[in-house]
Amino acid sequence: MTSLRGRAVIGGILWAAVTILLGFAGLQSFVDQGAEERFDELLLTRLSQVVTAVENVAATNPEAIAGAVGDPVFMRSMSGLYWQVENDSGQVFRSASLDDHVLPRPRLLVDPAPNDRFLGPMGDPVRAMSRYLTLDGGSLWHVQVAKSIRGLQQELAQLREIMLTAFTFVIVIGVVGALLQVTVALRPIEKLRRDVQQRWTSEGGLDHGKYPEEVAPLVYDIDTLLTRNREIVQQSRKQAADLGHAIKTPAAIMRNELDALARAGQPVGEAIAALDRLDAQLKRAFGRMRAQTGIAALPAVTEMDRSLGRMVCAFGDMAAQRNLTLTADYPPGQRLRMDPTDLEEVLGNLLDNALKWASTAIRLTAMPQAGGVTITIEDDGPGIPPDQIALAMGSGQRLDIAKPGTGLGLSITADLLQAYGSALLLDQSADLGGLRARFRLQSVQAQG
DSSP: OOOHHHHHHHHHHHHHHHHHHHHHHHHHHHHHHHHHHHHHHHHHHHHHHHHHHHHHHTTTOGGGHHHHHOOHHHHSTTOSEEEEEEETTSOEEEOGGGTTOOOOOOSOOSSSSOEEEEEOGGGOEEEEEEEEEEOTTSOEEEEEEEEEOHHHHHHHHHHHHHHHHHHHHHHHHHHHHHHHHHHHHHHHHHHHHHHHHHHTTOSOOOOGGGSOTTTHHHHHHHHHHHHHHHHHHHHHHHHHHHHHHHHHHHHHHHHHHHHHHHHTTOOOHHHHHHHHHHHHHHHHHHHHHHHHHHHHHSOOOEEHHHHHHHHHHHHHHHHHHTTOEEEEEOOTTOEESSOHHHHHHHHHHHHHHHHHHOSSEEEEEEEEETTEEEEEEEESSOOOOGGGHHHHTSTTOOSOTTSOSOSOHHHHHHHHHHHTTOOOEEEEOTTTSSEEEEEEEEBOOOOO
């Protein structure tokens, strides 16, 4: 299990359960032992009562023992409390509560008041105490008192039910308490997660002073790491931009020279095509580098209506020059998780592709959805057959060499979108009949 919350909750529940079960077992044992000790004390008192009666009247009038005991409980039939006296001549005297039943002799004879358990009258389990005593005349008497333990067992069973209910309630309270404790203890971690997530789209740092002292060092280290990572990425982006500008200059010189040779009638078509592919590959590589570093460490947020507005304005004029109609429908106020330059490059590639193939109309729409926005560009051109879509998105693949281009536009667009966790989807437009290109970008909530 990798969840700290799960570990803490399960560990707390198991520890509480073990502790409570051990406590319940210990308390139950203590209660049972105490109840049996009190039972034996009362039974010993009853035995002393009968022994006193035997010592007083047995030598002169054994039949008077029952009257000498004088406890009404011994007089009630099957009351659960019994006594039995036997002399060395084999005469047996017993309480009226025994009716015609006889108590068995105890198994232990060395104890002056041995305890014994057996089934008494009516099959009741009883606990007995007995004693041998010698009277003044030298006669030996055996005195035995027994009491049913069914009542004790029922009382202990009821007490166990009460204890079990109480401990169950304690377990429930303990589990709820453990959940609350874990929730409170992990609240700083949840706050740190939200703050780090917000840190991606903001320039501010993490205030480790707002966290508990146990978490503050970790927050400080994370903030330092994020700051250092941002600095490294900014330097990498700057170096990539400088490298791009450094390559563009000689490439522009080469293009001018090739154009001059072409005007002079020299066969430089293949060289110009190779230079076009080189420019496209460099553009693709720098675009992927910019996207991968930007989404990882810099605040990449774009005002969608601003970027879409610029692209619609630029490509709208080009569409009008080719007698095409470009329509756009998108809501204002949307903020997207993408660098503005990268978004405009994606839109530019897709709109440029639509301009090449459209017959009369191009349509751009943006539809907000849960947590994101889906942007769609459609045209009424011939489209791409389903079995050739994968080929069209491959690097440098041109389905029609009669059209100008390098065959890298869709590939570059797919790479840029993939760097931002999106994907380019191509299929047939249900309304216009041509190609439909779609992609979805994560939206960013405006900060209050």
